[in-house]
Amino acid sequence: MPTDLDAPLPAAAARFSEATCRAMPLARALFETIAAATTDGVGMAREPYSANEQTASDLLEARANELSLHVEKDVFGNLYMTLPGCDRGAPGWITGSHIDSVPSGGNFDGLAGVVSGLTAVAALREAGIVPPADITVMGVRAEEASAWYAGAHGGHIGSRSALGILPPAELDSAINTRSGRTLREHMAEAGFSPDRVELGRGTLDLARYRGWLELHIEQGPVLERLGLPVGVVTAIRGSARARSCRCIGAYTHSGAVPHEYRSDAVLATVELVHLIEQEATRVRASGGDLTYTVGKLFTDAGLHSITKVPGQVDFCLEYRSQERVILDHMADHARSESARIAAERRVSFELGSFSPQDPATMDPGFRAALNRGAVELGIPAMDIPSGAGHDAQDFVHAGLPSAMIFVRNANGSHNAKEAMDYADFELGTRLLAWMMAQ
Numbered sequence: 001m002p003t004d005l006d007a008p009l010p011a012a013a014a015r016f017s018e019a020t021c022r023a024m025p026l027a028r029a030l031f032e033t034i035a036a037a038t039t040d041g042v043g044m045a046r047e048p049y050s051a052n053e054q055t056a057s058d059l060l061e062a063r064a065n066e067l068s069l070h071v072e073k074d075v076f077g078n079l080y081m082t083l084p085g086c087d088r089g090a091p092g093w094i095t096g097s098h099i100d101s102v103p104s105g106g107n108f109d110g111l112a113g114v115v116s117g118l119t120a121v122a123a124l125r126e127a128g129i130v131p132p133a134d135i136t137v138m139g140v141r142a143e144e145a146s147a148w149y150a151g152a153h154g155g156h157i158g159s160r161s162a163l164g165i166l167p168p169a170e171l172d173s174a175i176n177t178r179s180g181r182t183l184r185e186h187m188a189e190a191g192f193s194p195d196r197v198e199l200g201r202g203t204l205d206l207a208r209y210r211g212w213l214e215l216h217i218e219q220g221p222v223l224e225r226l227g228l229p230v231g232v233v234t235a236i237r238g239s240a241r242a243r244s245c246r247c248i249g250a251y252t253h254s255g256a257v258p259h260e261y262r263s264d265a266v267l268a269t270v271e272l273v274h275l276i277e278q279e280a281t282r283v284r285a286s287g288g289d290l291t292y293t294v295g296k297l298f299t300d301a302g303l304h305s306i307t308k309v310p311g312q313v314d315f316c317l318e319y320r321s322q323e324r325v326i327l328d329h330m331a332d333h334a335r336s337e338s339a340r341i342a343a344e345r346r347v348s349f350e351l352g353s354f355s356p357q358d359p360a361t362m363d364p365g366f367r368a369a370l371n372r373g374a375v376e377l378g379i380p381a382m383d384i385p386s387g388a389g390h391d392a393q394d395f396v397h398a399g400l401p402s403a404m405i406f407v408r409n410a411n412g413s414h415n416a417k418e419a420m421d422y423a424d425f426e427l428g429t430r431l432l433a434w435m436m437a438q
Contacts, residue, residue: 013377016437019127020119020430026063027119027429028422034059035107043104043416048142048149048157048183049077049190056099060114060139067122069137074203075193076161079139083121085131092133093436094204095120095213097391098143098158105144106418108217108409112425114139116215120433133210135436140391142183147414149174149183154357157183159391163398164202171197211366212395212402213435215428217420219388219413223406229424230431231384231406232370236393237289237320238359240327242334242351244316247272249347251303251311262309263346266299269313272349273297275337276317280330289322290330291387317351322359322385360393366403366435373434379427388413405431 037059038044038052046053057079064071064081072080079099085092097113117137124131141158153174160166171184171194179186187194196203218224223231249263273294280292297315304310319330331354338349367383374381384406392402407428410419 013434015127015129016123016377016430016434019123019129020426020433022126023119023122023429024422024426026122027115027425030059030063030115030118031107031111034111038101040104044101044107045103046099046101046105047103048100048145049186049192053100053141054190056111057139057141060099060118063118064137067118067125069121074162075196076158076187076203077141077190077192078158078162078203081118081121081137081139083124083131083135083137085133085135087133090133091208091210092131092135093211093213094136094138094209095215095432095436096136096138096140097214097216098140100142100144102144102147102414104416105147105414106416108418108420109219109413110140110143110216112217112407112420113215116425116429116432119429120436123429123433124437129437131437134208136209142187143391145174145183148176148178150177151175153183156389156391156394157187159394161197162202162204163206163394164200164204165394165398166197168198168200206398206400209400211363212392212400213366213405213432214390214392214402215405215407215432216386216390217409217413217418218384218406219409221412222384223382223408224410226382228380228382229408229421229427230374230379230381231408232367232374232381233362233386233392233404233406234367234383235322235362236360236386236388236390236396236404237291237322238324238327239321239357240319240331240354241357242317242331242354244352245314246350247313247315247347248350249311249345250309252309254307254309257309263311264309265313265347266310268341268345268347268349269297269315271341271345272334272338273315275341276330276334279333280319283326283330288326289385290326291320292330293318317354319354320387322361324356324358327354327356357389358397360396360402362392362396362403363401366401369438370403370405370431370435373431377427377430377434379431381431403435 249265
């Protein structure tokens, strides 16, 4: 819902805007200090449970102490920085995001949500606003674990641990790709308590909170292409992933074997991939929300040759959607089409299971409030789905109503060239502060 940034604001909105503007030097200083302390020379290197991730947490804690916030840490390393509200017993807001990064990543992915929370708290204080209830800013550990750990695990270690929804087996099945050691070992070595995960109780008492709010850079190009600084997230897409698919045919001579006798694994796989794309296009044309990706597709370098009919192709399939019924439909479609192609082309397909992750729908009431706030504050904004996963999805799955604010970001994410504009960040933080003061 575009609005006019140059239109005069109501008095209360102007108060929020001026206070957020005055708090921006705090944000810039935090971003710059943490970047300088945690770079690998190319980008950010805040590996989960590493010295660099701890350094970032310590710098955030130091700034929270300067703001006279109440600071706590849990046994998984998550950081909590609380501004007391009028009614200390009433459910308050919890906001934040993750502290860690992908290898050689950008400085804003995750960190922007924590810095925005602290900046919003500082702005409320600057404006002389005491919130109705406590506001807690959370710095989450190890959200990007999937970028550093192989094996069977779902990432988002800090939030799922705190919420009591992390399966303990993941502590041992997640293997660090650099050290070859388990997540359990790295967490313990960093001074935290992986054994607490076994209890399944977490450390967060959700009854203390009204909801989770997360500001995050958009990791796609939509806001940038449409010229809008802020988005209000509708839902975080769920996924269905077949990680280790295979088509098995027969290696035969490319000149001597006629096509009607071949079992060509490449042509069979290409047909399947194309038919899935056609179905995905049909689903989107009918109004469904869906992305489809073949992230890996390869033949065996030790056996393939220009003179051989390929006998094996390995690949993966990934679907993402805000609607679980669409994910289930696309998995069923892949199974049925692969069976038909296998019979016609004399091959076999091994798709394995489609590991599901449920979509996380943002709270409709919170979304409506954020859209009202954008209008009141004169911030151009739009509704937008999130294709990437975030800590917010874990809070939704644990039963806490949640909402997300996206900030425009050029050059994508998970790379050192992330390019969030501070003016856009200020608008997103202004909206976050407005929401937390309600």
